[in-house]
Amino acid sequence: MIQEVAQALYWPWIILDVALRLLALAVVPYNRRPAAAIAWLLVIQLQPILGWIVFGMLGNNRLPRGRFAKMAAIRDLIAESTSDIDDAPARRDRPEWLPGVLELNRALSSMPHAGPADAIVWGEFDAQLEAMARRIDEAESFVHVEFYLIVASERTEPFFAALERAAARGVTVRVLVDHLTSVRYPRRKETVARLEAMGAELCDMLPLRPWRGQWQRPDLRNHRKLVVIDGSVGFTGSLNLVDPSYLMKKNIRRGLQWRDTWVELTGPPVRELDVLFWSDWWAESNELVEQSAAEPEPGGDLLASIVPSGPGFEGELNLRVFLELVHAAEERIIIVSPYFVPDDSMRYAITSAALRGVDVELFASEIGDQFWTHHAQRSYYEELLEAGVKITLFSPPTVLHSKFMVFDDQVSVIGSSNIDLRSFSLNFEVSMLVEGRGMVTQLDGIAEGYRRQSTTLTLEDWMARPRVAQLFDSIARLTSALQ
Structure with a gap:
């Protein structure tokens, strides 16, 4: 009986197997x-049925049709909201190559290059939370909070206590947090209860609840991190609002501590951060929040553009801007990225910069918290070192989670975006392109502090690493292309 069933299914199975393989040739390469x-x-080709199942879940980085239509409307809304904001007058010391980069960003994002503004770079966790708490205590109208991860705990208490005080005096508190990420980490219920008890309006971003009809590719994530207070003060950078250990047992056991960079911003560019927040808020809640009528007061000597990116923006906006900056730099480039898995265009841009004599330095962690991503990153070190890129590895047990870049002496970028395929194609990110020596000086100071706690990787030492590690690096590099 079993043999008869097997014989009956033999040719249908063969036909299905061949059809799935041929269909892949027509479907997979498209765009x-x-x-x-x-x-x-x-x-x-290795396993057609299982392969198609995985591809169906992870192979499409487009948003659902309804969400995609809303994102198109959001792009139009952002353009309308920023159309009355002129680019700030050019600084006298502006690099000759910068105007084209600014024009590219505005054409793709509608975000102006605004100022004058002032910025303070905070490099330590407790100081970052204290700075936000101090500004929240000054709030009179609203506090907008958007993070990849928000967890109430002893270390994040200053922030939550400041939100409570603000809500108690009638300030509107709105909180956006990535849904799938927040449910994966400890204290989700306690955090939600804390926010609801204070009267904060909480909204999950990119919720994955198929039973409610909420579905998209599971690893599309809102990775933005920003806080806006009364439309006059903003914060952005790489920080997640969680204990530096992320409260995970495996991290605590290894003694891992995440280190981030966080920027406090005042001046006209804050309005751009708030535009991005309320566009995300509308996408999730269908509530269109009115912007602050008050214009942020100018001050300082910096100019800045917000660089939003993600599946809702066409053309991998952050990648395009970053590439232009790398190609344009004439003297030096500093890249700080915890997850460095570049596509071919970025890989060639960075190595070409080094080969043409630009001083290029990459900061990364000696250890990694994500096994395959860490090994994929390591697979690029040989090529980088051979091209003359200096690789500086932050010593364990710290995970260097900061994300910023410096180009020559006048231009810098800081935000949530890594230099990897995920940040270019899958994540919703926010970066800030800053013009001005003051910001570069602060980031140079942060980088110098990192150097004192790091080691410099040499090509000789790297080539002597164990063969097993080389094998994992090579395998991980292949899997990194599955975007």
Whole structure:
């Protein structure tokens, strides 16, 4: 009986197997990077049914049709909201290559290059929370909070206590947090209860609840981190609002502590941060929040543009801006990125910069919290070192989570975006392009502090690493293309 069933199913199974393999050749390469297409085709050719299931879950970075339509409307709304904001007058010491980069960003994002503004870079966790708490205590109208992860705990208490005080005096508190990320970490229920008890309006971003009809690719994430107070003060950078250990047992056991960079911003660019917040708020809640009528007071000597990116923005906006900056730099580039898995265009841009004589330095962690991502990153070190890129590895047990770049002596970028395929294609990110020596000086100081706690990787030492590690690096590099 079993043999008869097997014989009956033999040819249908063969036909299905061949059909799935041929269908992959027609479907997978469409509008996809060749490297990613080849990687997906390899998965499907090895195991067609399982490969198609995985591809169906993770192979499409487009938002659901309704959400995509709303994002198109949001882009129009952002353009309308910023159309009356003129670019600030050019600084006398503006690099000749910068105007084209600014024009590119405005064309793709509608975000102006505004100022004058002032910024303070905070490099230590407790100081970052104290700075936000101090500003929240000055709030009179609203506090807008958007993070990849928000967890109430002893270390984050100053922030939550300041929110409570603000809500108690009638300030509107709105909180956006990535849904799938927040449910994966400890104290989700306690955090939600704390926010609800104080009267904060809480909204999950990119919720994954199929039983409610809320579905998209599971690893599309809102990775933005920003706080806006009364439309006059803003914060952004790499910080997640969680204990530096992330309260995970495996991290505590290893003694891991995350280190971030966080910027306090005043002046006209704050309005751009708030535009981004309320566009995200509308996308999730269908509530259109009115912007503050008051214009942020100018001050300082910096000019800044917000660089939003994600599946809702066409053309991998952050990648395009970053590439222009790397190609344009003439003297030096500093790149701080915890997850460095560049696509071919960024890899060639960075190595070409080093080969043409630009002083290029990459800061990364000696250890990694994500096994495959860490090994994929390591797979690029040989090529970088051979091109002349200096690689500075932050000593354990700290995980260097900061994300910023410096170009020559006048331009810098800081925000939530890593230099990896996920940040370019899958995550909603926010970066800030800053013009002015004052910001570069502060970031140079942060980088110098990192150097004192790091080691410099040499090509000789790297080539002597164990063969097993080299094998994992190579395998991880292949899987990194599955975007």
